[in-house]
Amino acid sequence: MTPEQVLAHSPKVLTDAQREAYFRDGYLLLERFVPEDWLATLRDLSEHFIDESRSRAVSDDRFDLESDHCATAPRLRRLNQPVAQHPDYWRFASRSCITDLAEDLLGPNVMFHHSKLNFKWSGGGEEVKWHQDIQYWPHTNYSVLTIGVYLEDVDETMGPMGVIPGAHEGELFDLYDGNDCWAGAISEQDLLRVPVEKAVYLQGPAGSVTVHHCRMIHGSKPNAHPARSRPLLLNAFSSADALPVTAYNYPSTHNGELVRGERPRWIHFDPRPCLLPPDWSGGYTSIFALQQGEEQEPQAAAG
Ligand SMILES: O=C(O)CCC(=O)C(=O)O
Incomplete structure (x- = not known):
């Protein structure tokens, strides 16, 4: 859907000024957006899965682990596809305030794409x-976004999500390196064309929500805080008239499910081209493993 089509529908949880800011800047930060009861449920789930990760020595299709992860000091880098791992994660993605938020920015017909829970552990958790995002999972148009929820308070030392206002309207970058291998990040050379000095780091108390457009240039620094981790639950959605061009390479029960409205009769094709990622049907590791250049046995995972 185009911004004009979305704005023609009345919002449920945002003001029109907030929606216009999202379309202009490509991101939003909503402080304390998620109610306490949901936050408590999501934190309990995190504890449960961190505990479960203690029994793992290597990453697998559910748990992406930092290299120094161990049973006594777990460092779970990412919980893959939480919606497939517990019904409350799916309830949160499909029937909560964040589903309303997705509807306000994507229009009445909303499709769920995928979810992940990125931890950034104290004292280093990775950059x-x-x-x-959209080069990882191209769609027929760019009415696609990711909603992040900070499950703990996040300050500027803890690797908050960084975005570059307005970058979603600019260039779509090649994420392959000079050897035609997928680097998953914008090269140093190409970054010379990006106003990184204008980056805004989205921080806030637990329950704060970040939204970034699928063309937004974004990233985050390591977590320099000596004691606190930065769990960020990410859920990606599209307008239902934006269909994925490639199969999502982490099989989950909910990828592609309609969470609001109806299956539309017409697909919308944006004329702007999109980069095609490698064929990951044989396996994939994670954005962290890729960007850190780790040698790993590929799992079926993504983005
Ligand atoms: O966890 C973060 O800070 C950013 C994550 C991200 O951009 C991604 O997983 O695509």
Whole structure:
């Protein structure tokens, strides 16, 4: 859907000024957006899965682990596809305030794409280099976004999500390196064309929500805080008239489910081209493993 088509529908949780800001800047930060009861449920789930990760020594299709992860000091880098791992994650993605938020920015027909829970552990949790999402999972148009929820308070030392206002209207970058291998990040050379000095780092108390457009250049620094981790639950949605061009390479029960409205009769094709990612049907690791250049046995995982 185009911004004009979306704005023609009345919003449920945003003001029109907030929606216009999203379309202009390509991101939003909504402080304390998620109610306490939901936050408590999501935090309990995090504890449960962190505990479960203690029994793992290597990453698998559910748990993406930092290299120094161990049972006594778990460092779960990412919980893959939480919606497939517990019904409350799916309830949150499909029937909560964030579904309303997705509807306000994508129009009445909304499709769920995927979810992930990125931890950034204290004292180092890894950097995410500048990149755009849509090259990882191209769609027929760019009415696609990701909603992040901070499950704990996040300050500027903890690797908050960084965005570059307005970058979603600019260039779509090649995420392959000079050897035609997928780097998953914008090259140093190309970054010379990006006003990274204008980056805004989205921080806030627990329950704050970030939204970024699928063409937004974004990334985050390591977590320098000595004691606190930065769990960020990410759910990606599209207008239902934006269909994925490539199969999502992490099989989940909910990828592609309609969470609001109806299946539309017409697909919308944006004339702007999109980069095609590698064929990951044989396996994939994670954005962290890729960007850190880790040698790993590929799992079926993504983005
Ligand atoms: O966890 C973060 O800070 C950013 C994550 C991200 O951009 C991604 O997973 O695509």
